[in-house]
Amino acid sequence: MPRLSEVDRHRALGLLQAGLPISEVSLRMNVNRAKIFRLRQRLHETDTVSDRPRSGRPRCTTQRQDRNLVRNHMNNRFLSASASSRQTRGRNNQRISTNTVRRRLSTFGLRVRRPYIGPILTQCYRR
Numbered sequence: 298m299p300r301l302s303e304v305d306r307h308r309a310l311g312l313l314q315a316g317l318p319i320s321e322v323s324l325r326m327n328v329n330r331a332k333i334f335r336l337r338q339r340l341h342e343t344d345t346v347s348d349r350p351r352s353g354r355p356r357c358t359t360q361r362q363d364r365n366l367v368r369n370h371m372n373n374r375f376l377s378a379s380a381s382s383r384q385t386r387g388r389n390n391q392r393i394s395t396n397t398v399r400r401r402l403s404t405f406g407l408r409v410r411r412p413y414i415g416p417i418l419t420q421c422y423r424r
Contacts, residue, residue, distance in 0.1 A: 306346040309333055357387040357397060366398060367405045375412040
């Protein structure tokens with residue numbers, strides 16, 4: 298079932314105010330009759346058809362922990378995301394994932410680096 302946008306909600310209400318029955322409006326909008334009925338009912342109860350605010354998923358780290366992650370990675374360029382996730386405890390003393398560390402660093406414009414593994418060449422061999 299498609300979700301109605303703000304414009305489609307107002308269009309459906311306009312069709313209802315024009316005198317069309319709920320079943321005809323639902324056919325034109327390609328939604329269930331119950332959705333149009335609930336839309337009209339919400340308009341009468343709350344005087345609005347906009348979405349209600351939702352809280353969203355709570356973050357697993359605080360802003361202070363995010364700044365601490367960034368500071369640690371600025372001090373040690375080759376600190377891995379898995380090492381950071383092991384060191385940092387999130388809210389309620391839970392472990393955070395390595396992807397969380399990567400996402401937090403990317404919001405600050407940083408990336409997790411890996412140290413070079415291989416023979417370290419001297420200046421004369423680099424040419």
